[in-house]
Amino acid sequence: LKVDIAKKVLKQAIRNLPENAFFNIVVFNHAVKVFEPSLIEATQDNKNKAYLMINDLEASGSTYTYGALEKAFGMAGRGVSDKAYDPGVDTNFVLSDGAPTDSSIDKAEPMEPKVVTDAVAEWNQFAKIVIHTIAIDPRIGKGGKGFVRFMKKLAHQNKGTYTEVGGDTKKAE
Numbered sequence: 001l002k003v004d005i006a007k008k009v010l011k012q013a014i015r016n017l018p019e020n021a022f023f024n025i026v027v028f029n030h031a032v033k034v035f036e037p038s039l040i041e042a043t044q045d046n047k048n049k050a051y052l053m054i055n056d057l058e059a060s061g062s063t064y065t066y067g068a069l070e071k072a073f074g075m076a077g078r079g080v081s082d083k084a085y086d087p088g089v090d091t092n093f094v095l096s097d098g099a100p101t102d103s104s105i106d107k108a109e110p111m112e113p114k115v116v117t118d119a120v121a122e123w124n125q126f127a128k129i130v131i132h133t134i135a136i137d138p139r140i141g142k143g144g145k146g147f148v149r150f151m152k153k154l155a156h157q158n159k160g161t162y163t164e165v166g167g168d169t170k171k172a173e
Contacts, residue, residue, distance in 0.1 A: 002097045002136045003059035005166040009095060009134055014050050017042040022088075024075060025050060028068035029061030030105045039075065039088060062101035062108030065094070066116045073123040080123055087128050094154065097136040099147040113150035117157060124158055131158035137166035 010025070017023055021042040025035035035053055040046045069092070073080055076089040100116050101108035120131070133151040148164075155162040 001059065002166060003057060005136050006095050006097070007054050007057060009136075009165055010054055011051055013093060014042070014047050014054075017047070019043055023050075025053065026068045026072050026075075027057060028064050029059075030064055030101075030103050030108055031061070032064060032067040032071050034071060034075075059097075061105065062103075063096060063098045064103045064108075065096060065100040066111060066119060067103055069094070069116065069120055069123070073120075073129070076129060080128065081125070083126050089129055091130045091132065091160075092158075093132050093134060094151070095134045095136060096147075096151065099144075099150055113146065113153070116150070117153055120154065121157060129158065130160045131155060132160040133162050135162070135164045138164050 014023065019042055022039040023042055023046075024039050027033050027035075035050060072089070072092050076087040078085045078087075080087045100111040100113055102111050124131075131154055133155040135148060135151045138148050138151075152162045154160075
């Protein structure tokens with residue numbers, strides 16, 4: 001299952017954080033939820049709490065990428081919009097299995113990827129936050145090649161990398 005791939009990748013990313021790093025987790029389907037109200041230190045205790053939360057994640061709903069990124073940029077603080085300040089976040093990882101949709105719980109409609117990338121360009125106008133994207137099983141991801149193009153563009157415009165995991169991970173164009 002794609003959710004199991006996402007859980008494995010997310011746990012590995014958290015495991016690799018140094019103890020002096022700070023992190024949070026923003027999960028999204030038709031809604032956006034955060035693990036903690038603010039960034040927390042990557043102590044072993046906090047990592048263990050995160051693993052427990054990750055274990056409880058289930059796949060459901062749509063892919064409200066816009067809302068998740070909006071929440072993540074909100075956690076970054078004043079440095080995102082004011083060049084005189086450093087943001088509280090320097091890197092975001094976006095793990096997704098499909099193209100962006102709106103936040104409808106009943107019948108999610110596709111969201112034009114340009115809406116998301118344009119909003120992120122505005123939120124990240126000083127390009128202080130690197131965004132790495134991880135496409136989960138992109139050959140069968142919701143949105144097909146458009147999904148892959150979106151994830152690649154999001155990473156590229158924010159100085160990040162694009163990675164594919166799960167399924168046949170040959171580069172999709």
